[in-house]
Amino acid sequence: MSNGIGGKLGRLIGSDQPEDAPCVHVSMVRDVTPSSEEGCEDCLKIGDQWVHLRICLTCGHVGCCDSSKNRHATHHYRESGHPIVQSFEPGEEWIWCYEDSMLIE
Numbered sequence: 001m002s003n004g005i006g007g008k009l010g011r012l013i014g015s016d017q018p019e020d021a022p023c024v025h026v027s028m029v030r031d032v033t034p035s036s037e038e039g040c041e042d043c044l045k046i047g048d049q050w051v052h053l054r055i056c057l058t059c060g061h062v063g064c065c066d067s068s069k070n071r072h073a074t075h076h077y078r079e080s081g082h083p084i085v086q087s088f089e090p091g092e093e094w095i096w097c098y099e100d101s102m103l104i105e
């Protein structure tokens with residue numbers, strides 16, 4: 001059924017999620033200001049080191065990646081429920097959703 005009213009109804013009822021937007025959490029993305037330009041704010045507080053940085057796109061929290069021993073970006077996701085982070089490395093623009101474990105471009 002691809003024509004007339006049947007087709008239109010089918011499209012409205014049939015899908016609960018549009019196929020081109022598998023991650024619903026992108027609606028949590030805000031225009032954020034980095035909480036720290038220098039690096040992982042939690043590592044800076046305790047004088048520890050990090051490997052790579054991630055920035056939370058909901059509140060701007062800057063935290064370290066899972067290759068870093070403290071994994072502050074993941075901690076922030078667990079504590080705040082903000083699943084969308086972007087790479088805070090120069091030249092890297094990819095976005096990651098913790099909830100869906102997927103890259104968003």
Ligand SMILES: [Zn+2]
Nearest residue numbers: 023025097100
């Ligand atoms: Zn998601």
Ligand SMILES: [Zn+2]
Nearest residue numbers: 040043064072
């Ligand atoms: Zn850290």
Ligand SMILES: [Zn+2]
Nearest residue numbers: 056059061082
């Ligand atoms: Zn956040």
